Amino acid sequence: MSLQRVLPFTKSLLEQIVASGDRVIDATAGNGHDTLFLAQLTGPDGTVFAFDIQKEAIEATKTRVEGFHHVRLIHDSHAKISEYVDSPISAAVFNLGYLPKGDHSIITKSQSTLSAMEQCLELLQPNGLLLVVIYSGHEGGSEERDAVMEFVRTLPQTNFDVLQYGFINQQHSPPFLVAVEKKLKKN
Numbered sequence: 001m002s003l004q005r006v007l008p009f010t011k012s013l014l015e016q017i018v019a020s021g022d023r024v025i026d027a028t029a030g031n032g033h034d035t036l037f038l039a040q041l042t043g044p045d046g047t048v049f050a051f052d053i054q055k056e057a058i059e060a061t062k063t064r065v066e067g068f069h070h071v072r073l074i075h076d077s078h079a080k081i082s083e084y085v086d087s088p089i090s091a092a093v094f095n096l097g098y099l100p101k102g103d104h105s106i107i108t109k110s111q112s113t114l115s116a117m118e119q120c121l122e123l124l125q126p127n128g129l130l131l132v133v134i135y136s137g138h139e140g141g142s143e144e145r146d147a148v149m150e151f152v153r154t155l156p157q158t159n160f161d162v163l164q165y166g167f168i169n170q171q172h173s174p175p176f177l178v179a180v181e182k183k184l185k186k187n
């Protein structure tokens, strides 16, 4: 047995929560790896809403999910999620930072990230998961990391469970995961 790395662990959580026919969000489509994974989990009866502000990322994701007609590619900021998604989702995933092999100066930013996270929490069905993989080694990354951590730390315990998963003895600010589960409402 070895400890699961952050990205495989994130995927294993998605596998546990996303069922065939679900609606889900990829808030940072990038090169489309998560979009494809989500499209496979929801199957053709579900819907994947994939957002990115860069045309290049939308095109890369389009190529990766060719033939998956239940993926909606949205060339817009995730800060506008609620303009595109109005019914409950089982999961939303964010990979913060810049597009690998793309323009490293175009990064996710605290204000839009927090706004998008709030909108996803509203949309989550009970037991649904918001997963945010945080990269903070780049310029501006630590500021966004701190803002996200402050936000999730103060989410009310009665409504949400918040988990942090990552390795704490590695060099160069390795990515870590923040997972937020929406709790079932008790009557």
Ligand SMILES: C[S@@+](CC[C@H](N)C(=O)[O-])C[C@H]1O[C@@H](n2cnc3c(N)ncnc32)[C@H](O)[C@@H]1O
Binding pocket: 027, 028, 029, 030, 031, 032, 033, 034, 035, 051, 052, 053, 054, 057, 076, 077, 078, 079, 095, 096, 097, 098, 099, 100, 106, 107, 108, 109, 112, 113
């Ligand atoms: C780390 S990459 C995502 C990697 C992706 N998950 C993959 O599988 O390749 C972050 C992406 O977030 C996008 N991004 C930055 N700000 C955004 C925003 N406000 N709304 C949507 N996407 C944004 C960037 O353009 C970039 O493609």
